Amino acid sequence: MNQMTKPEKVAAMNEAKISAEKVQVFYGDTHAIKDVSIRIEEKTVTAFIGPSGCGKSTFLRCINRMNDTIDVCRVEGNILIDGEDIYDPKVDPVQLRAKVGMVFQKPNPFPKSIFDNIAYGPRIHGLARNKAALEEIVASSLQKAGLWNEVKDRLDEPGTGLSGGQQQRLCIARAIAVSPEVILMDEPCSALDPIATAKVEELIDELRENYTIVIVTHSMQQAARVSQRTAFFHLGNLVEEGATNDIFTNPRDKRTQDYITGRFG
Numbered sequence: 232m233n234q235m236t237k238p239e240k241v242a243a244m245n246e247a248k249i250s251a252e253k254v255q256v257f258y259g260d261t262h263a264i265k266d267v268s269i270r271i272e273e274k275t276v277t278a279f280i281g282p283s284g285c286g287k288s289t290f291l292r293c294i295n296r297m298n299d300t301i302d303v304c305r306v307e308g309n310i311l312i313d314g315e316d317i318y319d320p321k322v323d324p325v326q327l328r329a330k331v332g333m334v335f336q337k338p339n340p341f342p343k344s345i346f347d348n349i350a351y352g353p354r355i356h357g358l359a360r361n362k363a364a365l366e367e368i369v370a371s372s373l374q375k376a377g378l379w380n381e382v383k384d385r386l387d388e389p390g391t392g393l394s395g396g397q398q399q400r401l402c403i404a405r406a407i408a409v410s411p412e413v414i415l416m417d418e419p420c421s422a423l424d425p426i427a428t429a430k431v432e433e434l435i436d437e438l439r440e441n442y443t444i445v446i447v448t449h450s451m452q453q454a455a456r457v458s459q460r461t462a463f464f465h466l467g468n469l470v471e472e473g474a475t476n477d478i479f480t481n482p483r484d485k486r487t488q489d490y491i492t493g494r495f496g
């Protein structure tokens with residue numbers, strides 16, 4: 232009996248939160264993602280790296296169907312989250328994007344108060360029973376994003392009045408407010424100075440306790456600092472994926488080695 236249960240347990244521990252199989256993405260005639268299969272582990276930070284134009288953002292956007300919003304874009308293959316096909320016609324993309332939140336390169340707070348930036352998602356998804364419950368969600372989201380102490384006395388002020396780094400943490404808090412399971416980050420620090428970058432990186436490290444995080448970054452130092460897994464893309468192909476430390480110290484493919492040693496890209 233014990234012999235039966237043990238392998239099952241091991242399999243469960245290795246279960247992927249996100250599993251992509253033979254994904255192809257086309258923008259009209261441009262074949263941007265070529266036959267990409269990857270398993271992304273739960274409560275782990277996975278970094279997507281690779282030279283400009285290799286398809287990192289395109290593949291990231293497949294994970295919450297943001298590419299649906301681009302007319303010429305066509306996605307083929309399978310992407311499962313918790314074993315469920317996210318491209319199934321029964322899946323509502325709005326619900327999917329609450330479960331799979333996204334943070335963009337440039338902080339993009341709504342032209343609303345700090346409070347309303349966070350309250351917006353919970354309101355449209357009906358997550359709070361009353362005003363007190365909404366206030367509780369706003370406070371806890373800002374706390375989780377490490378911003379509460381800086382903004383608790385100015386919740387009625389515009390989100391756009393915060394510094395760039397604070398705005399990015401506001402956007403992370405906004406993503407957290409609808410209780411996502413996965414957070415996609417597309418170069419979240421590229422518009423931030425080194426101090427704000429360090430704060431966001433610290434936050435990413437804390438968030439991985441509760442969320443599965445996928446981050447696109449041009450900074451190999453950042454990938455090395457924040458991620459446990461790294462995937463290297465090149466010309467639309469996923470060249471290799473593995474433990475971050477292995478990818479940076481012992482890459483299997485010459486293209487990865489050339490990229491991480493600065494020979495191209």
Ligand SMILES: Nc1ncnc2c1ncn2[C@@H]1O[C@H](COP(=O)(O)OP(=O)(O)OP(=O)(O)O)[C@@H](O)[C@H]1O
Binds near residue numbers: 283303
């Ligand atoms: N909206 C779009 N319409 C047409 N082609 C696009 C679109 N977005 C991306 N592409 C093309 O798809 C390919 C992959 O682009 P993508 O932005 O995913 O690469 P990336 O690795 O994220 O690049 P970068 O690091 O420069 O942001 C490129 O050839 C790009 O020109």
